[in-house]
Structures are given as C-alpha cells and as structure tokens.
Amino acid sequence: MQFDTLIHNAVILTCNPGFDILREGWVGVSGGKIRALGTGPASGRAEARERIDARGGILMPGLVNTHTHLPMTLFRGLADDLPLQTWLNDHIFPAERTVIRPETVRWGTLLACAEMALSGTTTCCDGYFFAEAVAQAVHDFGLRAVIAQGVIDHPAPGVPDPALNLSVARQFCNRWLARSERIRPSVFCHAPYTCSAETLSGAKRLCEEFGLLFQVHAAETRWENEHLRSVHGASPVGLLARAGVLDERALLAHCVWVDADDIAVIAGRRTKVSHNPESNMKLGSGVAPVVEMHAAGITVGIGTDGCASNNDMDLFQAMDMTAKLHKVMRLDPIVLSAETVIRMATIDGARTLGLDGEIGSIEIGKQADLILIDTRKPHLTPIHHPASAVVYAAKGSDVQTVMVAGRLLVRDRRVATIDPEEALHQVARISGVLKNHASNRDLDSRGVAEVDHFERKS
C-alpha cells in the first residue's frame, strides 16, 4: 500500500453505520480520499509520503456545521442580551448597511474559516449576501461548503432592488456550479414572513433546475409562528409546504415552533432540519423538539448560526449543549446520547446537505475530511469512552490537525492555508468602523472607567 498520507496510532471514531471505533487505528489517504483503514501494526507495512502519529488521539470525520452566516463574524458580540427586534433593527441591520461590501464579506468569511477549522469543522452550510465573495473565500481557505445567496423581499446588501433577488441568486449559482469541487452553490430564502409565496417557489424552482439545496429559516420564534398563523392561517412549515418548497432537498433552519402536524409534514417529505441550540438559547427563541423529530425519522444536523447570535462557531460546544439541553428539557438523561449527538454533527449533518455519499464518516472511498483531537490533556483524562470524551469533555481547541480532501488546513493548531493574523487585523479594522456608529454608542461608553477614578484609590 502506498499513500499520500498515513495517520496512525489513533482511536478512530468512524461514524459509520455501526458506529465502529478502532483502537490503535490507522487511515491511509491518497488523491484526497480515504483508501484504507484498519488497526494495529498493519500501518507499518504501508508506505506514505507523510506519516502523522496521532499519539493515541481521537481521529474522527470533520464536523459539519449545517447553519452559518459566515461574514457575521464582523458583528460578533456587537449587541447581546437584547430583545430580538431591538437586536435586529437597532444593531444588526444598521451594522450591515454600514460595513457589508464584497471586501468586508471576504475578510469576515476568512476569519470564520480560521475559527471553524481551528475548532474541527470541515464543512459548513451558509447563507448570506455577496455569496460570490463568501464562496471565493471559503474556496481559497480550503474548507468544504454549501454556499447560498440570500433571497429576501426587501432591499439587501448587494441587492438593493428585491425584484432582482432571484436573478442575482441565479447568476451566483450559475458561476459556482462547476467552479470548485468543494463548493456547492445554493439558494437561501430568508424566511416565510420575509419572502412571498412567489419568491419561495421561484427560488425552489431555481434549485431544482440546477439540482441544488434549498434553504430557509423556519419557525424560529413564537412571534413568527403566531404572525403567520394569524395572517395566513398556516404554521411556518405549513406555509412552506403550501408554497411547494418542501422535499428531501430542502433544509429548514431552526424548527423551534413546530407542532406534531408540522413534524409529520417535515418527515413525510423527507425534508431536513438544522438544529441551532446556542442561537435559539441566546436569543430566547425556544428549544426545537429534536427528540420528537428523531422519533419521526427526520434527519437533524447541528448548526451554530451566525456569530452575531451565538457568538462563536465551535461545534464541540454545540454538541455538548445539544446533548445537555434536551436531557434537561425532558428531565431524562437518556435522550440524545453522546453517540447520537456525534452522528448529528457528522454523518447526519452531511445527509442534511445531500453530501453523505462523500463525507460525514471515515469509510473507504469517502473524502479525506478528518480531524485529530489531542487527548493528552487534563480535561481529557481519563477516557473511558471516546464518544463521551468528544461530546462532554473535548473542546474545539483540542483539535490538533485538520484535513479536507486530503489537504492539511491546520497542522499543530496552526492554520496552513492563509495568514490568520491578516484576517484578525482586517476584521478588527472593519469592525472598528462600528464603534462610531450611533446605534452602538451605548455599548462602547458603558463600563469604561477613567484613570483618575483608580489613581485616587491607590
């Protein structure tokens, strides 16, 4: 056997259908794909251009973040602990008007890529404006992604005339259909309360024409649910079904306010769901009924949502949060086991994007999208079961090495493909503009003490 890269001396969480775990395992990678795997001394017989000694660490499939707004790293922590409408109308929308341009979108996205890679995410599913710049940045960084152009029936960054929203989306999809093996274009309709039935169905037809994933926020807040029921006589999910957008190539983000009828509709159409526990918690939106959705056979992935509402993109924390949140909501420690949550963040996440034939597990023939966790740490000692360690103890910062399509993006916690210092500097510069923005003045002046106040004490 001759490999480009051989990773050995690992505990391998395959995330295959049997959830097999290999002790003293090894994986051989060639041409960007997983070519062989096994346990024990077999690796000694293999030749490889590069050998990586996992030193007993955990090797698992790269994590899949099923809901992101990458450029919103620019707004991380801009406004917290506020009612949703105040947060959106007084802070996020004005900030978007102030700074969002293709150049700033690129820097925000590169920073997001560095953050994702450094915490073990190898694939994300994004929706934002200036999707061209988002896609290019993710491609350049080296991650895998579904990247969608946002569609909304209001003036938006880069789409001042909403009548053109679908044609802008079409142009983007056309350009990115075959431009990168790692980037799949997509269309993201903002929500059933900001997109008309015509916009929704037009976007869905566009996706069908190109064979793409259709995305939409759905049933995120109680307000949305009550508003749509009172205006249209249908739940958010019911309204989307009526618009004809729900099938197995549709991904619904959030699904917090769904009832048994909605769950039956989602399950019946084999529509996929992205669960975003931390965003839903921080904005006080509610808890999606994941256990019920699982019972109905719905595939549910995990997302972080954008950095304006979470405020980070660490899927390790999101896994921990997912497992614990549903246990406490149901007062039942058995639901959403570590294994179930790891599946959600890997193979089920891949399935929500239609990529489960290529990624989401360590199996021969799949893309070599792999992450290696350094377990030689106090908080990862002892390890009685690796799945437990991954969900309940490991942190994104324990990810030592990250590979996408056989290419190392992170080596020993250093980003190998871009200069992260430049991204840090550029994002700090861009977000600095917001400091002088009227709507944020209250945040900036709060808590800043004068020297004199302290000099007097000493």
Add this chain to the structure above:
Amino acid sequence: MQFDTLIHNAVILTCNPGFDILREGWVGVSGGKIRALGTGPASGRAEARERIDARGGILMPGLVNTHTHLPMTLFRGLADDLPLQTWLNDHIFPAERTVIRPETVRWGTLLACAEMALSGTTTCCDGYFFAEAVAQAVHDFGLRAVIAQGVIDHPAPGVPDPALNLSVARQFCNRWLARSERIRPSVFCHAPYTCSAETLSGAKRLCEEFGLLFQVHAAETRWENEHLRSVHGASPVGLLARAGVLDERALLAHCVWVDADDIAVIAGRRTKVSHNPESNMKLGSGVAPVVEMHAAGITVGIGTDGCASNNDMDLFQAMDMTAKLHKVMRLDPIVLSAETVIRMATIDGARTLGLDGEIGSIEIGKQADLILIDTRKPHLTPIHHPASAVVYAAKGSDVQTVMVAGRLLVRDRRVATIDPEEALHQVARISGVLKNHASNRDLDSRGVAEVDHFERKS
C-alpha cells in the same frame, strides 16, 4: 512604585461594584496582593521584578467554582446518558469502592487542579471523602479553596463506620484551620435524604464552633423533593431549615426543585446557593430558578459539580451555559446578562464562600488571584465588549496566565507548579483498574471493531 509583578497593556474587567472596565490597564502586585491599578502610561513609571505584557488581552479576577468533587476526575466519562440511580448505584458507587484511597484521591485532585488552573479557575469549593488528601493536593498545587470532609449516614470511603462521620470531619477541620493561608476547611453533609436531622445539626454546630462554611446538596432532583415531602412533610429546603442549618454561612448546592416558599426561606436566612447548570442538564435533573433567586436577593455562584456528571471543570463553558439556559427557559434574551454571569463566577462566587473581602474582584488590597485571557484569536475577534467576549466567545483554553496570591501557577498555558504529565499518567493508570470492573464491561466492549472487519472492506 515598586512591585513584585506588574501586568500591563490589558483590558481589565475589575468586577468591582461598578463593574468598571479599564482599557490599556495595569495592575501592580506585591506580597501576594493587588497594590495599585490604573490605565495608560502610569505603568511606565513603576518598577517591578517581573513585567507581564498582556498584549491587549483581558485581565480579570480568577474564577470561583462553588461546587466541586475534585477526585471524581478519576470517573470522568465512566458512565453517561444513564438514569441517575443506575449511574450512581451501578457505576459511581462501585467505582468508588474499587479505587478511592488517599493516594488515588491525591492524583485525581492534582489532575483537577491542573484542569481548573488551565481554564481560569483560581478558587474552588469542594466536598469529598479523604478531605485531608484533597486539601494537601490543592495546597501543593497552589490554588485557593474551601475543602470539606464529606458526611453521610452510610459507610463511605475512609469512613466505614458512619457513627464516626462527624468526628472524622472534626479532625480534618482541626488540622486545616491554620495550616494553609489558601485552604479553608469545611463540612459537607451529603443531602437531607442521606443525613439525619442529628447529623445535619451536629455538622452545623461543628462549623459554627470553628467559624466554617456548612455545605449540603439540596433539592437536586424531583425524586428528592417528592420523597422528602412524602416522608417528612417538608421540602428539602424546609427540612434543612427545620434542622437549623440555614444561615448566611450555609451553601446549598443545586436548588433545582425549590418553590416560592423555599426561595423566601433561603433569602430570609441569607443562605447562599451554588448553581450547577451543566450537571443538572446532563443528569436531566432540571433548571434552578436563578432569575427568581436573584430577584429575591439571594447570592448565587456557579459550580461545575464533579467530573463524573459534567464531565469537565471549565467555568467559561459554565458561564456561557448559564447565560443561555435561563434565557431559553424564560424565552427572554434579556435575563442573566454577560455582566451578571461574570459576577456570579467571580465576586458572587467569592461571597457564597465568605471570601468576598479577599477575592472575586480586582481591587486594591485584595489577593492577587488573576487570570489573563489571550484575545488574539479568530473566535475572539472582534471584541465589541469584553464582558460579551468572556461569556459568549472565550474558552477556558484562551486563559494564558494564572496567578494565585501573586504566584504564577500557569505561564503561557504551562502549569508551573507540578508536572502535569505525571498526574495524567497516574490518573490513567488508576482509572485503568475500572476497565476490568464488571459494572463497566458493557461500556468497554461496545463499539470496538475488529481489524478483520475493516481489512475486508479494503
């Protein structure tokens, strides 16, 4: 000005009564205490034996973990996703009988200390058996702590005859009353359902005699609440009040199942509460009504609980979880702001232990228990407000430098006081014994695949 250590170029979260934040701040430390602080070039005029350039990072008081069982690092991840009684009776209790001895308690505690220090905790409040070994290990490591001998009316590790439980506790308290400036002894009664009224009041009298903190688990599970109400006609808190143990020097861990009457009792007696969100979530116990307790004026600190039920001791994650959990439970993003949660993990935590005159904020005259967060990271860029960054984006692994009583315990993420490799090795060795323990056989055999299975595929 002449200091032992001068930390400069920091954003200082003082956690003082005004929650003042100093930009370009500096702190001068001498004799283990904070002697001066200020902003700007004043630091240039000061002389110091050691200068630490914070490089723009966030300097804040060391975090206070108000509920731990340090030696239980030995059981991290031993058994997850199980009903509480199965977890306790079939896994934790047998494991304790198998491995808990003074020597193993020492290694488990040293590992816990390394984990706590590396994630920014400088003070903890513990209860376990062989408290002598726990106290010695924490003292040797260099952290600050309240360390309690556990008391229970059943045979326990080191106390096979429960008739001797209070005399064992008395001996421990006597020995540690003046042995270390950083360690305060305490007594921890297990729970109102495992300790008789005589045991509870005897332990409380012992604490009063020496001026010590009295600790007890209270109202953790629905079962406990219903059981005590049916057997004794009183809630857990009511029963503790009846036993005469509730005053301002009593700390109740959990308080999940407390009603308005219980909250009024706790508030009226100025009793303190430790909130353990992650343990309560993971075990499916419920959510403590922290917002209501705050409204009643109760001081609430944050704890991680032991590693058998969390499974880590990272208070940064616990802060994030606390802020988000209560927002989603009340569907209100305004409750438990970042500032409130930081107070809970610092000055309020100190107040629950009776140590708020010495630690919990960066103020002149207080102990130099300080942590420095390296903010030059993708997930900490940009920082619009440092309190938001600490709660919603920073991780324990961002803590770069840790000082207790002016002594550096962690420098550039390396433990300076013990050899952590030895603790890792010893804990792995001790916990390895459990692999052969009958009650854990199911966990160990699960998921281990054979080489042949994979060789066939390739």
